[in-house]
Amino acid sequence: MPKVGMREIRRAQLIDATLESIDQAGMSGTTLATVAQRARISTGIVSHYFGGKDALLEATMRHVLRDLGAAAQRRLKAARPQPRARLRAIVAANFDVSQVSGPVMKTWLAFWAESMHVPALRRLQHVNTRRLYSNLCAEFGKAMPRTAARRAASGLAAMIDGLWLRGATTGEPFDTKAALRLANDYIDLLLDTHASARARQRA
Structure with missing residues (x-):
């Protein structure tokens, strides 16, 4: 059973990682994998919350x-x-x-x-x-x-x-x-x- 509020915490963590990735590698160098690596979680979890790169950028x-x-x-x-x-x-x-x-x-x-x-x-x-x-x-x-x-x-x-x-x-x-x-x-x-x-x- 996921902890209450974990979804919001995870999303905030991934958004911070996206900002860092774009800052360091640009948009072309930012992927679900690089975001996952910066957030220290699996790429599958990023996909679970956002689906794809466009949705992650939108969020x-x-x-x-x-x-x-x-x-x-x-x-x-x-x-x-x-x-x-x-x-x-x-x-x-x-x-x-x-x-x-x-x-x-x-x-x-x-x-x-x-x-x-x-x-x-x-x-x-x-x-x-x-x-x-x-x-x-x-x-x-x-x-x-x-x-x-x-x-x-x-x-x-x-x-x-x-x-x-x-x-x-x-x-x-x-x-x-x-x-x-x-x-x-x-x-x-x-x-x-x-x-x-x-x-x-x-x-």
């Missing part, structure tokens, strides 16, 4: 995305209610320590590449992209009309992805402060420009 990315969601909730809860502060909180969540460690960044890159070929991963990527866009739209929408808010959300989402991708591919530790500074400057530019235009219209 690993769901874990990373849960960390991202938790970081966003934590930062939004602590932020002031104004759109500027909440937008900065969303940005900060995307550059949270849980998202910029070496293993996680390499797993994100592998996930993006694989999502172009694996439908389940593509759906997961679509959900993540839509969630970020929706959250940004909601906050920009408190400060500007819907069309402008959508455009601003698209621009900021692209900037977040671009800063993250550039940082991930430098081979150096991620410069979180620089990324935050650039993204926050963009938020300030959008909000201040809109506020100035609105003030001119009222004058």
Whole structure:
């Protein structure tokens, strides 16, 4: 009789091993066997819990995305209610320590590449992209009309992805402060420009 909670413990152990394997060997060098070896269990147990490599990567990315969601909730809860502060909180969540460690960044890159070929991963990527866009739209929408808010959300989402991708591919530790500074400057530019235009219209 398996111990209560053993399934969750085993899955967490295998997800950690997957992150380590992708970090050290890349996606092409990561197999059920290498994950099993790092977790010090049999390959059959990995197959039992995940079935195959795609399912294992999907579970690993769901874990990373849960960390991202938790970081966003934590930062939004602590932020002031104004759109500027909440937008900065969303940005900060995307550059949270849980998202910029070496293993996680390499797993994100592998996930993006694989999502172009694996439908389940593509759906997961679509959900993540839509969630970020929706959250940004909601906050920009408190400060500007819907069309402008959508455009601003698209621009900021692209900037977040671009800063993250550039940082991930430098081979150096991620410069979180620089990324935050650039993204926050963009938020300030959008909000201040809109506020100035609105003030001119009222004058």
